[in-house]
Each structure stands twice: as structure tokens, then as C-alpha cells.
Amino acid sequence: MKTLFALLALTAVVAAQSSDKKEFEVATVKASPAPDGRGFMVGCRGGAGTADPTTYRCTNMSLTNMVTMAYEMDYYRVTAPDWAETTRFELNARVPEGATKKDQAEMLRHLLEDRFKLVVHHESKEIVQYDLVVGKGGSKLKPAVEPSTDNSPRGPIKLGEDGYPALPKGQPGMAIMRGRARSYQPASTIEPLARLLTNQLHAPVHDATGLTGKYEIDLYWFAGDPGPDEEPGPTLIQAVAQQLGLRLEQKKGPVDIVVVDHVEKTPLEN
Numbered sequence: 001m002k003t004l005f006a007l008l009a010l011t012a013v014v015a016a017q018s019s020d021k022k023e024f025e026v027a028t029v030k031a032s033p034a035p036d037g038r039g040f041m042v043g044c045r046g047g048a049g050t051a052d053p054t055t056y057r058c059t060n061m062s063l064t065n066m067v068t069m070a071y072e073m074d075y076y077r078v079t080a081p082d083w084a085e086t087t088r089f090e091l092n093a094r095v096p097e098g099a100t101k102k103d104q105a106e107m108l109r110h111l112l113e114d115r116f117k118l119v120v121h122h123e124s125k126e127i128v129q130y131d132l133v134v135g136k137g138g139s140k141l142k143p144a145v146e147p148s149t150d151n152s153p154r155g156p157i158k159l160g161e162d163g164y165p166a167l168p169k170g171q172p173g174m175a176i177m178r179g180r181a182r183s184y185q186p187a188s189t190i191e192p193l194a195r196l197l198t199n200q201l202h203a204p205v206h207d208a209t210g211l212t213g214k215y216e217i218d219l220y221w222f223a224g225d226p227g228p229d230e231e232p233g234p235t236l237i238q239a240v241a242q243q244l245g246l247r248l249e250q251k252k253g254p255v256d257i258v259v260v261d262h263v264e265k266t267p268l269e270n
Contacts, residue, residue, distance in 0.1 A: 038157065039176065045057050048104040060090070062088050070105055121261060123256070123259055127204070133246065134246060134247070140244055143214075145187065148169070150168075162220065171184075172184060174196075189215075193244075219244065221236045
């Protein structure tokens with residue numbers, strides 16, 4: 001009899017834990033269209049903490065990108081198979097009302113575990129890091145503008161008059177075309193900028209600017225290899241200094257990283 005009661009108690013605990021599992025109400029994941037040479041947008045819109053909290057859309061997101069979001073890790077802190085960085089997916093999900101960004105990350109983690117059979121472990125590693133500080137000439141950041149609430153799909157990316165991808169005014173996003181990259185945030189604190197720099201430099205970038213406001217951050221840089229007759233643009237580090245009036249100071253230190261032990265190339269059917 002004692003054994004039966006113990007089994008019933010254990011079943012109740014497991015059932016309670018299962019009911020606490022945070023999941024998207026509905027979610028679809030499918031392979032992104034193959035690049036057509038015209039450039040493409042990469043990023044997520046909507047979801048917890050935004051003007052459209054229950055609709056979460058990601059486009060052209062690699063599996064490595066999704067793991068970083070699921071574990072709230074920067075890109076450099078995730079070690080995954082090479083193909084996971086180049087195979088891209090579209091994610092459309094409905095987020096339960098009242099969910100936080102941390103809840104949403106947990107939902108994405110469970111989605112990857114269920115659809116891609118993701119398995120990971122943690123390690124500690126010492127690597128190069130950076131402090132983001134205000135440059136000697138002072139910040140060149142512009143005041144924030146009102147973000148757009150348009151969450152509809154975007155058309156093909158085109159190069160603007162400055163030779164870099166043109167992004168819609170008021171709509172946050174990032175695009176890379178012909179080795180030229182642009183990141184645009186209409187109303188951002190410094191923290192997302194530090195996160196962008198972290199992901200692009202594959203090294204931790206810590207906000208040491210002391211800046212606490214919101215800004216319109218339009219940053220463009222040359223991310224590829226220039227052709228024989230092509231004039232290279234600024235590197236990312238140069239662009240941060242020239243366009244934003246900020247500077248990156250290098251140092252070293254240990255960080256926690258996530259190692260992907262197993263992940264499927266094709267998700268289970270939605």
C-alpha cells in the first residue's frame with residue numbers, strides 16, 4: 001500500500017511539473033526560402049515586451065541564432081555544428097497573454113527540444129572581451145524616434161544611396177547585402193547595441209558607457225571581402241567609433257558557454 005501511495009504522489013508531482021511547462025499556444029517552423037542574391041532580412045519581431053506581445057515572428061534565423069535566444073546567450077557563447085549557423089528557418093508563434101521575455105525564451109527552448117531534439121551542456125572558457133565606452137569626442141547618438149507598429153512581411157532588400165541596405169524608417173531590423181551590413185533600431189537603449197556587437201564580434205561586449213537613454217541607432221559597416229575594384233567600407237569597430245562616437249576597449253576573462261551536443265537538421269512536422 002505504501003508503494004502505491006508513493007507511486008501516486010510521484011505521478012502527481014510529474015503531472016504538476018508537466019503542467020508548468022511554458023509553451024507557445026501555436027508555433028510553426030519551416031525552412032527559409034533559398035537566398036536569391038538580393039539580400040535578406042534577419043531578425044525577430046513582436047512577442048513579449050513589444051507592442052505586439054502575442055505574435056512572435058522570426059525570419060531567416062539560423063538554428064544557432066535560435067539557441068542563443070532560447071538560452072538567453074550571446075552568439076559567441078554557443079558552440080554548434082557549422083551547418084546550424086547557415087541553415088535558416090522561419091518561426092511564427094502565438095505567445096500566451098502576460099508572458100515575459102524570460103517566459104518566451106523558455107517556450108523557444110522547449111520548441112527546439114521538441115521539434116529539433118536539441119540537447120546541450122555548459123562549459124567555462126576564457127576569451128577576449130570588450131568594454132563599450134564613450135569616445136574622446138563624445139557620443140554621436142541621436143534621440144529615439146517613434147517605432148513603427150507595422151508587423152507585416154517585408155519585401156526584397158535594396159541598397160540605399162549610401163551603398164548599404166536600406167531599412168524602413170521606424171522598423172527595427174538588420175540586413176546584409178553584398179558584404180555590406182546595416183542594423184537599425186528606432187528606439188533602443190545601449191544594451192541591445194552591446195548585444196549586437198557581441199554577436200557580430202563573437203566576443204562579450206559590456207556596456208560601460210554610462211548612457212541611460214533611448215536612441216535611434218543606425219549602424220552600417222563592411223562585413224565581407226572587397227572585390228578588386230571595390231572600396232571597402234568601415235569595419236564594425238571603426239563604424240562604432242565614426243558613426244556613434246563610442247569605443248571598444250579589449251580585455252580577457254572567463255565566460256559560460258553552451259555546447260550543442262545534438263540537434264536535428266529538419267524539424268518535426270508542425
